Every structure is written in structure tokens, then in C-alpha cells.
Amino acid sequence: MKYSYYLRPGYKSHDLLIEIVSGAEDEYFLTDLLDSIAEINPKVDSINDRWINDEVEIEVSSDIGSFIISKDIWDLAFIMAEDNQECIKKINLLLLNNKNFQKVEVDFDNYK
Incomplete structure (x- = not known):
């Protein structure tokens, strides 16, 4: 496994997100991620450098x-779609079926 991730709610939220907890520092992370979800035809629309909090946001x-x-200088990466939770659930299913990704179970109560 190259990458480990959590499917979890945002802090004090019911909206799910995917947090990449290991492997996001790999130079091929974005390519591997997009390849793993190719079934939904992802297309990068824009890349925004958020220098204030040292983060890159890829739409x-x-x-x-x-x-x-979203990826920051501490090599944390998140996949978020607040208004489209079905999208997050589908990405999770695609990652579950990809040999490069491993889901790590978390306690949702930790994010209340």
C-alpha cells in the first residue's frame, strides 16, 4: 500500500471527507489518486496556491x-465535497478497490 486514508466527518460537522494520512508526500500522489478514480472522469479545473496557510487547493x-x-506543506491531503456527499462516498468506493489505497477505520466520535 502506498497510501492510507480515513473516511471521516469534518470537525463538528456531519459532512464526510477523505483524509490522506500517509503517502501524500509522494511525488506521484496526485497522479495515482486521479488514476484510482478514473471511472468518474476527473478533470482538474484549477490549482490555487493558498500561500497564507501553505496549502494548494485543486478544484x-x-x-x-x-x-x-487540498494538500498542505505538512503533507496532509483532503478530498472534500461539502455539497455533494455522494461524490465522497463514490470516491471512497473507488479507493477501496484500488491496490494503492488502504482505508483506516476511525471513530466518528473523535470529530464531534
């Missing part, structure tokens, strides 16, 4: 809606 559109991939 992606797909057959099932838009989502954001």
Missing part, C-alpha cells in the same frame, strides 16, 4: 460532480 470536476483536493 476537480467529474461525472458525479465537483470536489476539492
Whole structure:
């Protein structure tokens, strides 16, 4: 496994997100991620450098809606789609079936 991730709610939220907890520092992370979800035809629309908090935000559109991939200088990466929870659930299913990704179960109560 190259990458480990959590499917979890945002802090004090019911909206799910995907947090990449290991492997996001790999130079091929974005390529591997997009390859793993190729079934939904992801297309990078824009890349925004958020220098204030040392983060890159990648806006992606797909057959099932838009989502954001956020990556910071601490090699944390998140996949978020607040208004499209079905998109997050579908990405999770695609990652579950990809040999490069491993889901790590978390306690949702930790994010209340």
C-alpha cells in the first residue's frame, strides 16, 4: 500500500471527507489518486496556491460532480465535497478497490 486514508466527518460537522494520512508526500500522489478514480472522469479545473496557510487547493470536476483536493506543506491531503456527499462516498468506493489505497477505520466520535 502506498497510501492510507480515513473516511471521516469534518470537525463538528456531519459532512464526510477523505483524509490522506500517509503517502501524500509522494511525488506521484496526485497522479495515482486521479488514476484510482478514473471511472468518474476527473478533470482538474484549477490549482490555487493558498500561500497564507501553505496549502494548494485543486478544484476537480467529474461525472458525479465537483470536489476539492487540498494538500498542505505538512503533507496532509483532503478530498472534500461539502455539497455533494455522494461524490465522497463514490470516491471512497473507488479507493477501496484500488491496490494503492488502504482505508483506516476511525471513530466518528473523535470529530464531534
